[in-house]
Amino acid sequence: MFNRTTLIVLVIAVAAGLGLLASQKFFAAPAPTGPAMQTTTLLPQPRELPAFALRQSDGTPLVPGELKGHWTLVFLGFTYCPDxxxxxxxxxxxxxxxxxxxxxxxxxxxxxxxxxxxxxxxxRIGEYAHAFHRDTLAATADVPALENFARSLSLVFAKVPAAEGAPADSYTIDHSATLAVLDPQGRMAGIIQPPLQPKAIAADLAALSQASFK
Structure with missing residues (x-):
């Protein structure tokens, strides 16, 4: 059974998703001259992200300028996540x-x-991320900074306390499973929603990169 925190997170996530869907229907579709997407939903107009400061796994800062020059997929999670x-x-x-x-x-x-x-x-996050692929970037920050960053991407997360009688550090975290897509200017450009299709994701991002860096 869902607890109150989980329900709140789900309500926020649904509201965010509905907002994105509404914006896609209200505004004009992306220009037809762009590459056709298989699984990526591009926003009609990329939006600038507010200032943020995360810390990368190598200890260096991750600020907006660090995300420029490449198309980037952002995924929120945690290393104790079971699935x-x-x-x-x-x-x-x-x-x-x-x-x-x-x-x-x-x-x-x-x-x-x-x-x-x-x-x-x-x-820990560096070891975890690199175990999946050596090129994966990993970062974190304090909770307020993470909340601001997630909100700017229309993503959410919330800590779910441990069950009664369980160790306090056995808590879990509810979080969005949607991927945020950032363009080479570091702007929020779209989303990819689960279930994920690796081949389609690879094709979409390769096409976007090719179109951007001709």
């Missing part, structure tokens, strides 16, 4: 393997953002 996170990163790794032949300077990237800073320090 969605490892499944998603495994599927994204399949797409990343198909991008390895592309020039590094224009190759699409995957950014895993841990929303569990209490347990996930930079070393």
């Amino acid at each position: 969605v996170c490892p499944t998603t990163l495994t599927e994204l790794a399949q797409a990343q393997k198909q991008w390895e032949a592309l020039p590094e300077s224009t190759r699409p990237r995957v950014l895993f953002v841990s929303v569990d800073p209490e347990r996930d320090d930079p070393d």
